[in-house]
Amino acid sequence: AQSVTQLGSHVSVSEGALVLLRCNYSSSVPPYLFWYVQYPNQGLQLLLKYTSAATLVKGINGFEAEFKKSETSFHLTKPSAHMSDAAEYFCAVSDEWTGANNLFFGTGTRLTVIP
Amino acid sequence: EAQVTQNPRYLITVTGKKLTVTCSQNMNHEYMSWYRQDPGLGLRQIYYSMNVEVTDKGDVPEGYKVSRKEKRNFPLILESPSPNQTSLYFCASSLSQGVNEQYFGPGTRLTVT
Numbered sequence: 001a002q003s004v005t006q007l008g009s010h011v012s013v014s015e016g017a018l019v020l021l022r023c024n025y026s027s028s029v030p031p032y033l034f035w036y037v038q039y040p041n042q043g044l045q046l047l048l049k050y051t052s053a054a055t056l057v058k059g060i061n062g063f064e065a066e067f068k069k070s071e072t073s074f075h076l077t078k079p080s081a082h083m084s085d086a087a088e089y090f091c092a093v094s095d096e097w098t099g100a101n102n103l104f105f106g107t108g109t110r111l112t113v114i115p
Numbered sequence: 116e117a118q119v120t121q122n123p124r125y126l127i128t129v130t131g132k133k134l135t136v137t138c139s140q141n142m143n144h145e146y147m148s149w150y151r152q153d154p155g156l157g158l159r160q161i162y163y164s165m166n167v168e169v170t171d172k173g174d175v176p177e178g179y180k181v182s183r184k185e186k187r188n189f190p191l192i193l194e195s196p197s198p199n200q201t202s203l204y205f206c207a208s209s210l211s212q213g214v215n216e217q218y219f220g221p222g223t224r225l226t227v228t
Contacts, residue, residue, distance in 0.1 A: 009155070032214045043119070043205055043219030044158075051214045090157060094214070099165075101146045101209055102173070103217065107157040 002027045002093045006106035014114045019063075019078040021109045023091035026072065033074040034092040034103065035065055044090065050074060061085070086113045117142045119220035121206050127226045128196055136191045136223050138206030144218075145211035147189040148173070149181065151202040152222075158205065164189055165211055196227040 007022040025031055032051050036044040048059025055067040061084075065076045074091060088110045092103040119140045128134055140147065148163040150173075160173030164183040178200055180192040189208075193200060203224050207217040 041222075043221050044207075044217075045219070046216040049214065049216070096214075101148070101211060101215065101217065102160065102163060103158075104174075105150075105157040105159070107155055 002031065002095060002104045004091050004093050004104060004106035006091050006109050008109055009107065010110050010112065012112040012114060013081045015083055016080050019076070019081045019085065019111065021076040021089050021111065023074045023076065023106060024072050025074060025091075025093045027093055027095055029095045029097050032094045033067060035059065035063070035076050036090045036092060038088045038090065040087070047076070081113045083113050083115065086111055117218070119206055119208055119218050121220040121223050123223060124221065125224050127228065129228055130197055131195050134193050134196060136204060136225070138189045138191065138220060139187050140208040140218070141187065142208060142218065143186065144208035145186070147183070147206065147208045148217070149179070149189070149191050150205045150207065151175065152205060153202050161191070198227050201225060201227050
């Protein structure tokens with residue numbers, strides 16, 4: 001069975017600083033991995049996804065994530081944080097055996113950006 | 116505009132009073148799903164549907180029912196709500212073939228007293 005662990009339920013960074021949100025996955029088969037963002041009082045929006053093509057995935061709003069099989073990780077990064085990045089971020093995993101659309105979410109990381 | 120809509124957005128009810136939360140998508144998606152979001156637990160899948168008349172349980176189906184009579188609609192039914200079903204609920208949809216983005220509705224905040 002798949003699962004996702006997000007280290008750090010809250011992360012604070014200064015505006016302009018590097019953003020690093022950690023995600024480790026567990027899957028017995030090649031996974032599909034996703035990062036979603038949730039702004040206050042809104043639904044989730046896809047940031048980026050990994051589907052076994054390039055290991056470095058670029059998403060919207062300047063975010064990117066690197067799939068590292070040896071570390072079972074899919075950390076989300078952004079070189080320079082912006083105030084508008086303040087939100088909750090969810091990592092999710094699925095695979096073609098259980099159904100590519102059936103997502104298993106992590107518990108989320110709330111990002112605060114300090115002016 | 117492509118979107119997933121949910122109604123109502125906010126609902127306060129009492130234990131045992133049947134309720135339905137509607138979900139509708141205008142993207143002709145085959146796949147639809149319901150999640151609940153609770154603090155510290157992330158999103159957990161309740162039910163999903165691969166197409167019309169095809170539904171299956173997710174991780175936390177107890178106390179919920181769904182139906183998929185039309186492609187665009189996927190209502191969530193709580194026959195006898197209990198306080199432990201107080202949560203934020205999201206409906207989502209996507210194309211069923213391949214690995215596709217799920218589009219989420221704005222959420223329904225349910226309080227059961």
